[in-house]
Amino acid sequence: MTTPLLVQDAMHPRAVTVGAHEPLSAAVVAMQELGVKRLPVVQAGRVIGIVTDGEVRRALPALSDGLSPWEFTDHVGRVRVRDVMRAPVHTVTPQTPLRAALRTLLDRRVGGLPVVQEETGALMGMLTLTDVLRAEARAPRLQWGAAAQHMTREVVTVTPDTPASEAAAILNVTRLHVLPVVQGGQLTGVLHARDLRDAVDRAAATHGPTLMADQFFLQSVTVRDLMRPPSGYLTESVPMHDALTRMLEADVHGLPVITQDGELLGVVTISDVIRTLLGESVGAGSVNA
Incomplete structure (x- = not known):
């Protein structure tokens, strides 16, 4: 034990x-x-x-x-x-x-x-x-299981041409920390909440704080401008322990989960990891990471 x-x-x-x-x-x-x-x-x-x-x-x-x-x-x-x-x-x-x-x-x-x-x-x-x-x-946690067992399945996707302000609004509502970027049914990129925050912070540094900052500072920016390459993903059989390690190494709070054929299944977020640690189910509610 x-x-x-x-x-x-x-x-x-x-x-x-x-x-x-x-x-x-x-x-x-x-x-x-x-x-x-x-x-x-x-x-x-x-x-x-x-x-x-x-x-x-x-x-x-x-x-x-x-x-x-x-x-x-x-x-x-x-x-x-x-x-x-x-x-x-x-x-x-x-x-x-x-x-x-x-x-x-x-x-x-x-x-x-x-x-x-x-x-x-x-x-x-x-x-x-x-x-x-x-x-x-x-610490060895063999009982964690695979990413597919703990991932969030109700995932929202965006396209490269989606306005960044719209993507920010989606992340604020879903609290998923990550949005898969899909075009033609294929994963073409990954948008992380921290990349949106960094973009807003850079703009706010010279302008100053404002109401509705995401909409104000991201007016002319698209997801394509901020997304990362599609290499940051997990396959469904990856152990949850390894998923956490990958997120820590990349300093991100979520990664898409895909099949061996490239089909998007869901996302694993830090919130999913925390629920796993605390023994809670995926439907137990959102956790702020």
């Missing part, structure tokens, strides 16, 4: 922190240099909050606001981490079962949790959803 994994088996044992009274620019520099999306906020040795890239973006003025370099620097310099951090913060301990931590991540709709010492509350590291999935991918 396999021993259940604990948070200590997956966590990052070291975490860079930021102080509540530090300027927000210090958090930005740390995130940029380390390539992370969140930083625990520590005061007197205890975790009192967390700041994420989302809070940072919302707090900084857009380049389109017409501020001079002097005004922009003045504005940014006045914002402190305490002004934007999320508090209180949900935490786990190294001895927390990994499946329980995964459930906390999903229920709280957060991407990472500070790991603290149970007795003192001192920070010991960080745990992210990717950490959980990587730890599970390293």
Whole structure:
């Protein structure tokens, strides 16, 4: 019998922190240099909050606001981490079962949790959803079965000429994270939600945030402009464990599943993997990854 994994088996044992009274620019520099999306906020040795890239973006003025370099620097310099951090913060301990931590991540709709010492509350590291999935991918899970057993079958497809804004709307409704691109009955490409987000973020960086951002920034863009080659797929007999490994290697949240003859059967998403880990059925509802 396999021993259940604990948070200590997956966590990052070291975490860079930021102080509540530090300027927000210090958090930005740390995130940029380390390539992370969140930083625990520590005061007197205890975790009192967390700041994420989302809070940072919302707090900084857009380049389109017409501020001079002097005004922009003045504005940014006045914002402190305490002004934007999320508090209180949900935490786990190294001895927390990994499946329980995964459930906390999903229920709280957060991407990472500070790991603290149970007795003192001192920070010991960080745990992210990717950490959980990587730890599970390293562990032998023969009972997972094949991708075809756990995939989402009600899949929506698009064509290369579909407007990117329409594709973004489909992904927002279905939460599938990936859209197979089909033309003439053949898989011709794969569109990932992260590629759409990156395109919107690049446009928003110079324009600033706006309502209905997907429709505004993707007006003249088609799926063909953003899709990846059709090589990113799974065959129906691929083990679910290998499907997770492939997604982690490609840094994507979903892959199409096809037959040996190239017929599209469905998609396997990170949500499907999480349901498999938690022993839930495919129809158990959507999970935000």
